Every structure is written in structure tokens, then in C-alpha cells.
Amino acid sequence: MIIGGGPAGFSSAIYAARANLDMLLLEDKILGGQVRNSYTIENYPGFKKVSGSELADIMQDQAESLGAKIDEFDVIERVEFSGEELIVETGDYIYKPEAVIIATGASPKKLPIPNEEKFSGKGVHYCAVCDGAMYQDKVVAVVGGGNSALEEAEFLTKFASKVYIIRRYDYFKGEKAMLEAVENNPKIEILYNEDLVNVEGSNFVEKAIIRNTKDNTEREIDLEAVFGYIGTEPKTELFKDYIKTTKTGYIVTDENMRTNVKGVFAAGDVREKEFRQITTAVADGTIASLAAEKYIVEKRRDK
Structure with a gap:
């Protein structure tokens, strides 16, 4: 069983299907993971430029054409990874797979501002592809x-009349080519050494309060939305009672993706590692x- 339908899950499904394993991929949301929300991808081999949704569809089609069984919008209610059996329970079925691959990925970290919840979906967003069109001009x-x-700042210029990038340091961790494109976009203004303190408004966001990280002075910016891209949090809540994780919740594996539980593997952004691409x-x-x-074959051989 593969839990999660992003690139890691699709890749696992393709190889499992090619090995003629009896397999099932479960995804509780739309297939594709974070990739589906990427407007343009230019660093995936074989594609000079491809949209995230298109790449996700291609991966899904390839997996299914090889015989992979995929169940979308199927929520897992609980798992039990103790004893001899691995148990995965959904609303309709109780599965007892011989092996499990956790590929649940990660979700965007929420902005640490007092009014985040108040204005969630009303000017506070985490997906420009999903919500950018709301802010035409x-x-x-x-x-x-x-x-x-x-990337998302560049995408938002398709709709917005102006896009600020609020950056608490005087540098970016992104690719040089992407930074150059942003710096040369007349619709984008980068605010270096500034931190978002809060957003305010009546029913919807009307302004942002930012603080200079060098002299601590605060000022207001009139705007109608902020899009947060300050990192991700792993989706590991289901597994925390059984699987070893880091303090930040990422699953610890060896180089062969094995966790501390026999027969349970982890792959993709949910796993502790330096680079997540x-x-x-x-x-x-x-x-x-x-x-x-290999684990399944050896387990059956030993019986």
C-alpha cells in the first residue's frame, strides 16, 4: 500500500505495478500533491517547461496504464503498525498490507501572524495557482x-497590478535564474530585511504591517492579499505513535527509505532530508x- 499521491507516491506506484505487485495507492485529497499547484516547472528532466497539473496528470496516467490501482479522496482514519500486522483503516475498508510506503508529503506552514485564521481565504492564502485569479488588478x-x-510572485503578476515580496533577510535561497527573472519584472518589488507582523482589514485584508529586521521600525502597506511560502510541515500525524520522526515531524529513514518499523517505508517530502525537489x-x-x-519477497521466502 502506498499512502499519498504526489510524485513520490506515483513513482512508487509505477515501480510496484511493473513488479506485478498487488498494490493500492490511497490519496485523501486531489492527486498530484504540491506539484499540482505549481504553475510552471522548468527543472524536471525531459520537460523544458511543463505545468504542475500537466506533470501530475502524466504521472498518474503512466501509473494507471501499468496497472496501478489508485483511490482518490479516500481518507485514512487510523493506522496500526505494531505487532506482526500492518493495518490501514479507511471509512469503508480495513487493509492489512504486507508493506506500506508513506508518501504523504508536506503542507505549507501557516503564516505566524495574529490574524492568520481570521483572514484565511479572505486575503491570506498559500496557493497562488488556486487563488491568484481573485486579485485581478x-x-x-x-x-x-x-x-x-x-515562482509564485512571478505567477501572480499575471493578475495583480503589483506584487511585493516580503523577505526578512537580504538574500534569497532560490535559484539564481529565478531570482533574476523576479528582479527584472517591473510588477515586482522586493522588500529586503522586512518581516510580516500582521494583516488587518474589516471583512477582508486591506493592509499589511511589516517590521524592518535591522532597526525594528514598523510601517503599513496597502494591499489585498498575502501569500505565504515560508516552508512546509510534514503530514505525519497519523503515524507519530509508531514511526520515528525528527522534532519537526519528518520521518527518519535509512538510505533505502526504511523506517524503524519493519515493512514500513517513507518517501518524498515527508522524509527527513536536506533537499526537497x-x-x-x-x-x-x-x-x-x-x-x-525486496522486503515482501524475503518475508514470503522465510515463511
């Missing part, structure tokens, strides 16, 4: 310093599936 801001922040997620999924197949 409006002023918006992106908060963050990595590739995601740069589509290519690394796909590589993890490949290794996890091959390792799971």
Missing part, C-alpha cells in the same frame, strides 16, 4: 525566500518501492 504580497516564493521525491519513491518489493 490588485496589490498583493508574497512572504518567503525560496524558489516557491519567487520533485526529482528527489521521485527518486525516493523508486527506492522505497524496490525496497518494499
Whole structure:
């Protein structure tokens, strides 16, 4: 069983299907993971440029064409990874797979501001592809310093009249080519050494309060939305009673994607590692599936 339908999950499914394993991929939301929310991808081998939704569809189609069974919008209610059996329970079924690959990925971290919950969906967002069109000819801001922040700022210029990037440091962690594109976009203004303190408004966001990280002075910016890209949090709540994780919740594995529980593997952004890219997620999924197949074969042989 593969839990999670992003690049790591799809890669695992492709290899499991090719190995003729009896397999099922469960995804509680829309298939594709975070990739589906990427407007343009230019760093995946074989594609000079491809949209995230298109790449996700291609991966799904390839997996299904090989015989992979995929169940979308199927929520797992509980798991039990103790004793001899692995148990995965949904609303309709109780599964007892021989091996499990956890590929649940990660979700965006919420902005640490007092009014985050109040204005969630009303000017506070985490997906420009999903919500950017709401702000045609409006002023918006992106908060963050990595590739995601740069990419989404560039995407938002398709709709917004102006896009601020609020960056608490004087540098970015993103790719040089992406940063150059952003710096040369006349619709984008980068606010270095500034931190988002809060957003305010009546029913919807009307302004942002930012603080200079060098002299602590605060000022207001009139805008109608902020999009947060300050990192991700792993989706590991289901597994925390059984699987070893880091303090921040990422699953600890060895180089073959094995967790501390026999027969349970982890792949992709949910796993503790230095780099989280589509290519690394796909590589993890490949290794996890091959390792799971080997585990199943050896387990059956020993019986």
C-alpha cells in the first residue's frame, strides 16, 4: 500500500505495478500533491517547461496504464503498525498490507501572524495557482525566500497590478535564474530585511504591517492579499505513535527509505532530508518501492 499521491507516491506506484505487485495507492485529497499547484516547472528532466497539473496528470496516467490501482479522496482514519500486522483503516475498508510506503508529503506552514485564521481565504492564502485569479488588478504580497516564493510572485503578476515580496533577510535561497527573472519584472518589488507582523482589514485584508529586521521600525502597506511560502510541515500525524520522526515531524529513514518499523517505508517530502525537489521525491519513491518489493519477497521466502 502506498499512502499519498504526489510524485513520490506515483513513482512508487509505477515501480510496484511493473513488479506485478498487488498494490493500492490511497490519496485523501486531489492527486498530484504540491506539484499540482505549481504553475510552471522548468527543472524536471525531459520537460523544458511543463505545468504542475500537466506533470501530475502524466504521472498518474503512466501509473494507471501499468496497472496501478489508485483511490482518490479516500481518507485514512487510523493506522496500526505494531505487532506482526500492518493495518490501514479507511471509512469503508480495513487493509492489512504486507508493506506500506508513506508518501504523504508536506503542507505549507501557516503564516505566524495574529490574524492568520481570521483572514484565511479572505486575503491570506498559500496557493497562488488556486487563488491568484481573485486579485485581478490588485496589490498583493508574497512572504518567503525560496524558489516557491519567487515562482509564485512571478505567477501572480499575471493578475495583480503589483506584487511585493516580503523577505526578512537580504538574500534569497532560490535559484539564481529565478531570482533574476523576479528582479527584472517591473510588477515586482522586493522588500529586503522586512518581516510580516500582521494583516488587518474589516471583512477582508486591506493592509499589511511589516517590521524592518535591522532597526525594528514598523510601517503599513496597502494591499489585498498575502501569500505565504515560508516552508512546509510534514503530514505525519497519523503515524507519530509508531514511526520515528525528527522534532519537526519528518520521518527518519535509512538510505533505502526504511523506517524503524519493519515493512514500513517513507518517501518524498515527508522524509527527513536536506533537499526537497520533485526529482528527489521521485527518486525516493523508486527506492522505497524496490525496497518494499525486496522486503515482501524475503518475508514470503522465510515463511
